[in-house]
Amino acid sequence: MVLILLIESLINPLAGQEETVKRWAISFSTGLSIPTGSFAKDDPLGSVIYDLSDPNDPTPLILGFDKSKSGFAKLGYYYCGDIRYKMGKAGLFLMLTYGKSNNVVQTKNLSDFLTNYTGQQSLEHVDYEIITFSPGLGISKTYKDLIFTVGASIGYAVSKYPYYKSTLLYTSTNPKIIWAHDGDRPDLSGLNIAFQLKLEYEISSRWFIGFSSQYQASSFKYEMYNRTIPGGSNTFKINETLKIDLLTTGFTIGFKM
Amino acid sequence: MNWQNYYNEKINSSLIFLFTAQYSAGQTANCWPDISDNYWKIDEALYGSKRLSNCDPNAYYNCHGFVMSYFENGCIAPGWDKPQVPAPYTCPNTSGIKDDLIYKNSGLYVQVCSESSANIAYYDFGGGEDHSAVKEITGNGFSPIKYLSKYAENGPLVAHNLMGSWYHLAQSKSGSIQFWSYIGKILGITNIAGLNQRTFVVNNIPNITYLWSIQSGYENIVIASGGSTNSVTLTPQHSGTAVLQLSISSSCGTVKTQQIALSIQTNVCLEGVFTQAGITKNLNTTNSVATGGVNVTLTCPNATYFNWQKTSGNVNDWIRNGNQVNFTMLSGGSISFNVTAYGSAGQLGQRTITFYNYGSFLVYPNPASSSISVDLNKELNYTLVLQGMDGLDTKEAKGICGNQPMDVSQLKNGDYSLLIYNEGKLINQQRVVIKK
Numbered sequence: 001m002v003l004i005l006l007i008e009s010l011i012n013p014l015a016g017q018e019e020t021v022k023r024w025a026i027s028f029s030t031g032l033s034i035p036t037g038s039f040a041k042d043d044p045l046g047s048v049i050y051d052l053s054d055p056n057d058p059t060p061l062i063l064g065f066d067k068s069k070s071g072f073a074k075l076g077y078y079y080c081g082d083i084r085y086k087m088g089k090a091g092l093f094l095m096l097t098y099g100k101s102n103n104v105v106q107t108k109n110l111s112d113f114l115t116n117y118t119g120q121q122s123l124e125h126v127d128y129e130i131i132t133f134s135p136g137l138g139i140s141k142t143y144k145d146l147i148f149t150v151g152a153s154i155g156y157a158v159s160k161y162p163y164y165k166s167t168l169l170y171t172s173t174n175p176k177i178i179w180a181h182d183g184d185r186p187d188l189s190g191l192n193i194a195f196q197l198k199l200e201y202e203i204s205s206r207w208f209i210g211f212s213s214q215y216q217a218s219s220f221k222y223e224m225y226n227r228t229i230p231g232g233s234n235t236f237k238i239n240e241t242l243k244i245d246l247l248t249t250g251f252t253i254g255f256k257m
Numbered sequence: 258m259n260w261q262n263y264y265n266e267k268i269n270s271s272l273i274f275l276f277t278a279q280y281s282a283g284q285t286a287n288c289w290p291d292i293s294d295n296y297w298k299i300d301e302a303l304y305g306s307k308r309l310s311n312c313d314p315n316a317y318y319n320c321h322g323f324v325m326s327y328f329e330n331g332c333i334a335p336g337w338d339k340p341q342v343p344a345p346y347t348c349p350n351t352s353g354i355k356d357d358l359i360y361k362n363s364g365l366y367v368q369v370c371s372e373s374s375a376n377i378a379y380y381d382f383g384g385g386e387d388h389s390a391v392k393e394i395t396g397n398g399f400s401p402i403k404y405l406s407k408y409a410e411n412g413p414l415v416a417h418n419l420m421g422s423w424y425h426l427a428q429s430k431s432g433s434i435q436f437w438s439y440i441g442k443i444l445g446i447t448n449i450a451g452l453n454q455r456t457f458v459v460n461n462i463p464n465i466t467y468l469w470s471i472q473s474g475y476e477n478i479v480i481a482s483g484g485s486t487n488s489v490t491l492t493p494q495h496s497g498t499a500v501l502q503l504s505i506s507s508s509c510g511t512v513k514t515q516q517i518a519l520s521i522q523t524n525v526c527l528e529g530v531f532t533q534a535g536i537t538k539n540l541n542t543t544n545s546v547a548t549g550g551v552n553v554t555l556t557c558p559n560a561t562y563f564n565w566q567k568t569s570g571n572v573n574d575w576i577r578n579g580n581q582v583n584f585t586m587l588s589g590g591s592i593s594f595n596v597t598a599y600g601s602a603g604q605l606g607q608r609t610i611t612f613y614n615y616g617s618f619l620v621y622p623n624p625a626s627s628s629i630s631v632d633l634n635k636e637l638n639y640t641l642v643l644q645g646m647d648g649l650d651t652k653e654a655k656g657i658c659g660n661q662p663m664d665v666s667q668l669k670n671g672d673y674s675l676l677i678y679n680e681g682k683l684i685n686q687q688r689v690v691i692k693k
Binding site for chain 1: 289387409423
């Protein structure tokens, strides 16, 4: 980005001296975080991972759920802020985006599935909380007071460990025995790709408001070791991939400098 | 304690164990924070259970690992009638975290049909949840049979009744039970020296079928007796290697097998092998070989010199080198040696060795009208049998050697099988057409 800014300043050496051109803009958006694709699927049967090491076992041990097949994500919320630098008069701009999304997890079908398999259970899942930090490139066109903007960015994404635990309600201990990941739960990191559309309206020479929509995809690899705690005899770990597919849509307010 | 506190504690204790692990040979795991008898359903009067040893991060084994350690590593310190074992009970050597299939498929254990024949109970609770426990006959007059269970690596070591494990009591599990028995490794001396018989043995379990077999190297050692009991006696035949296999089964479960490798040195003077086209065979007094190069190697303990003397045969292309000789066998050819081994004390042994090639078995003329000839070794006697396809029209000629003709003039037209025998053994078969 520094290199592009340098090139831009060489191509357009007088740009920094034009006081009337507002090249910098910051904006803040918030709204709905809508899971799409496999991230929105709620299919325990299609995503369950069994221990199939014993082909004669009619009821093999459940090792976990393949989150790349079913994310079980519900509608959530997001907020993000970005800073843009407009290059020349063609409408091309550089941007740097920071965003955070939160989606709770649908657990009823998962609980029912586990209950039907081994006994009365109640599954809890931490919310999907994704933080992204992405530089990108966009272009905007202005028609009177309306600004139509498209952009793309590639960057870094961090997710909370997608931990879940199922409380075995049929057990008689206090507290109840649980079925859960037995190990460390580090934050996960991965690549984030996003495409955004914005329709903004200039309410003054500096302020603008509008609608923004963004599609973002990221994936995170992690290891999970689910078993009954305490006393479980499972010895198998699974390598998992969490695939995030989100469509965010919301309101934007911004300020030009 | 709720699960969040439990995990916070686990993370903190993990940091401590990062340091302790530097000084311990094995892995460690955290114990469940509630170690009370109430939580683990330990009460002799209430449940018929007794604590044998406390959980400890360094007692890093689960139920299946404990079963394997108990039988295979002699981890037999815990018991109903024994004092509680101080934690960590690391035995001499624990088997760690294991899956049940590891011991079930090791060949050292077999599923049996009744508790009386068993020394392991395997509980299948459904949904993939399972447990293994060691059966112990105790001095407890009221309930003499107890089962020793390690409740994963994060629980204590407990003795309980068959249906009174923590899984039964705390998780309301019932499921099904399989009974297993430890047969053990095949015991016996695997480096066999001399020709004396050797016996190999495993644990004797009632109602078990034992089947011993030689899987490879059966020319080097044979089963003398006891092939269907818990022991087997083998007779060495020749120096080399062999693999002894034991298959065990009962009316329940599947056949389990284990093998051991045997190394045999008979110490017999002037035994040996010959190699042709990369295939090595034991040396006999007479040996049938294909055409081409043959390498012969003899052994004789304490021998310093081998004298090779060709005594007969039409193969003249041969070279001796110490205890080895190389020659090129011709089609239908033969070569015989008289070999003497000498040591510092004089002559150690002497033997004759013959190599021959049966011939190319080429039949000519074919089709034939009056007689046929077969390319055979001139120094061996063969019996030729011509057999019609209907099985009725046959002709036999005995004492045939070399290319000696066989009269077929009395046979009807048609397809015949020519069966070629040497010393009563069928060695080749050709198709012959009689056409007049």
